[in-house]
Amino acid sequence: MSxxxxxxxDEYYPKLYAYVLLRVRHRQQAEDIVQQTxxxxxxxxxxxxxxxxxxxxxxxxxxxxxxxVDRVRHDQKITFCDTEVLDQNSSQVSTxxxxxQAELLTEQKEQWQKVLCSLDKLDDDExxxxxxxxxxxxxxxxxxxxxxxxxxxxxxxxxxxxxKVRLDLGL
Amino acid sequence: MxxxxxxxxxxxxxxxxSNESHRVRLRAQLAELAPNRPLPxxxxxxxxxxxxxxxxxxVMAMLAIVIATHERPVAYVNTPPLDLVxxxxxxxxxxxxxxxxxxPNAVVTEERDQLPRKSVAATRGVVDYEQDHGSxxxxxxxxxxxxxxxxxxxxxxxLFTSVGGHLSGISNYGAGQPSVLTGEVPAxxxxxxxxxxxxxxxxxRYITESLNAQDLIPSAIEIDExxxxxxxxxxxLSQQIKDxxxxxxxxxxxxxxxxxxxxxxxxxxSRANLTDRADYVRVxxxxxxxxxxxxxxxxxxxxxxxxxxxxxxSFPVQAWGNVLMVFFWAIQLLSVTFWLIxxxxxxxxxxxxxxxxxxxxx
Numbered sequence: 051m052s053x054x055x056x057x058x059x060d061e062y063y064p065k066l067y068a069y070v071l072l073r074v075r076h077r078q079q080a081e082d083i084v085q086q087t088x089x090x091x092x093x094x095x096x097x098x099x100x101x102x103x104x105x106x107x108x109x110x111x112x113x114x115x116x117x118x119v120d121r122v123r124h125d126q127k128i129t130f131c132d133t134e135v136l137d138q139n140s141s142q143v144s145t146x147x148x149x150x151q152a153e154l155l156t157e158q159k160e161q162w163q164k165v166l167c168s169l170d171k172l173d174d175d176e177x178x179x180x181x182x183x184x185x186x187x188x189x190x191x192x193x194x195x196x197x198x199x200x201x202x203x204x205x206x207x208x209x210x211x212x213x214k215v216r217l218d219l220g221l
Numbered sequence: 222m223x224x225x226x227x228x229x230x231x232x233x234x235x236x237x238x239s240n241e242s243h244r245v246r247l248r249a250q251l252a253e254l255a256p257n258r259p260l261p262x263x264x265x266x267x268x269x270x271x272x273x274x275x276x277x278x279x280v281m282a283m284l285a286i287v288i289a290t291h292e293r294p295v296a297y298v299n300t301p302p303l304d305l306v307x308x309x310x311x312x313x314x315x316x317x318x319x320x321x322x323x324x325p326n327a328v329v330t331e332e333r334d335q336l337p338r339k340s341v342a343a344t345r346g347v348v349d350y351e352q353d354h355g356s357x358x359x360x361x362x363x364x365x366x367x368x369x370x371x372x373x374x375x376x377x378x379x380l381f382t383s384v385g386g387h388l389s390g391i392s393n394y395g396a397g398q399p400s401v402l403t404g405e406v407p408a409x410x411x412x413x414x415x416x417x418x419x420x421x422x423x424x425x426r427y428i429t430e431s432l433n434a435q436d437l438i439p440s441a442i443e444i445d446e447x448x449x450x451x452x453x454x455x456x457x458l459s460q461q462i463k464d465x466x467x468x469x470x471x472x473x474x475x476x477x478x479x480x481x482x483x484x485x486x487x488x489x490x491s492r493a494n495l496t497d498r499a500d501y502v503r504v505x506x507x508x509x510x511x512x513x514x515x516x517x518x519x520x521x522x523x524x525x526x527x528x529x530x531x532x533x534x535s536f537p538v539q540a541w542g543n544v545l546m547v548f549f550w551a552i553q554l555l556s557v558t559f560w561l562i563x564x565x566x567x568x569x570x571x572x573x574x575x576x577x578x579x580x581x582x583x
Contacts, residue, residue, distance in 0.1 A: 063244045064237035081243045184229035216225045
């Protein structure tokens with residue numbers, strides 16, 4: 051079954067953008083990476099072989115992850131918990147309002163800021179799992195393929211991760 | 222109460238929709254580069270395992286159809302299952318079996334329903350006669366048997382002597398034809414003789430136990446019944462003659478009485494002959510070779526079997542046909558199991574486990 055590329059683009063752009071944005075914490079940089087990812091995907095579309103249950107989504111996210119590895123410097127990373135000590139020289143943002151470039155209600159802003167801060171305290175795999183599941187809204191099958199983990203492992207990990215976040219948020 | 226999941230979902234929804242302008246711009250750019258470019262098909266499916274499975278299943282199905290088409294159909298007859306391999310054949314009373322007519326290949330088949338039933342002895346004299354002489358000593362009995370035993374003729378021959386009888390002749394009609402052994406068996410040993418024949422045939426591992434033939438109808442009983450009837454008529458006529466005063470009528474009655482007396486005399490002679498012959502039973506045993514399905518053409522086998530008097534349904538051929546069919550279907554079952562059912566079960570199990578996992582994750 052084939053689907054027009056643009057149809058897939060419409061489906062995956064929001065998911066990919068949310069994922070990349072959370073990783074780079076910079077809108078312009080996120081746009082570039084997402085753009086580069088889709089261009090690469092289009093360029094290499096003929097080499098896409100959906101084997102072993104791999105989907106276009108998992109393939110696309112894998113390209114994006116490779117792009118992120120090339121572009122993101124981990125030592126420059128600023129967390130959402132560091133709002134008070136924001137590095138003026140950093141291009142990254144540390145508040146949700148900066149990230150969304152939008153005014154938010156105080157209650158919502160605080161709540162989301164806390165959640166993002168809580169996510170920053172997680173391991174890389176845990177954060178990626180929560181991001182892919184709830185922020186990018188990827189189906190589980192694609193998450194499993196993207197993270198190259200077994201569903202059972204993901205199930206356990208997600209449960210524990212959500213518990214961690216819940217405790218951190220005091221809910 | 223808002224839980225963690227809901228907060229994350231709300232945040233995700235906001236993040237995903239936070240850059241609509243860029244999405245539109247990039248879409249326009251991609252649309253120029255690849256308008257409606259489809260994803261490539263799953264090449265692996267075209268030449269991979271799925272296709273091979275489908276192809277192999279198709280080949281097996283075709284093979285099954287071809288074999289089934291060429292498989293010799295198993296014929297079923299309406300008569301009860303004939304695991305019959307030994308038959309006491311009486312020219313008068315047996316039916317339902319094919320027989321060779323005067324024409325070499327003509328087969329006469331009578332209906333089974335036309336079998337006469339043994340008449341019931343109604344008089345004391347007949348019962349006494351049965352007690353003294355048995356009820357089946359008066360007939361020349363023909364027994365046909367079909368066997369794969371190499372020395373069947375020799376064994377039947379030895380049976381004659383073992384029961385105290387004697388063999389008067391062996392006729393051999395050549396290949397494909399029966400050997401007929403004729404002789405006499407003491408009346409007292411006839412049952413033993415027949416039982417041993419049954420046992421002999423039973424020992425043949427290719428043949429099932431035979432059905433017993435019908436009991437012979439005792440001619441002596443019939444004669445006795447007729448004699449009783451004739452005697453009653455004679456008594457009645459004698460009484461009428463005594464009571465009649467008309468001479469003309471008396472003459473007619475006397476003529477009828479004479480006829481009855483003559484009839485009675487003939488019956489008594491027949492009865493006396495039977496009694497004289499009751500010591501021995503004349504037996505004719507036809508021994509037919511039972512070929513395997515591999516040795517002869519099925520049609521030839523059928524004809525031979527029909528001539529032998531075993532009906533149109535050949536048990537061994539049917540049995541071999543059944544064995545072949547079972548073998549054939551076993552292969553089909555294994556093939557289907559291997560190519561279809563096992564992969565399907567594995568696939569369903571994996572899918573079920575996966576869905577369960579997804580559900581748990583939800």
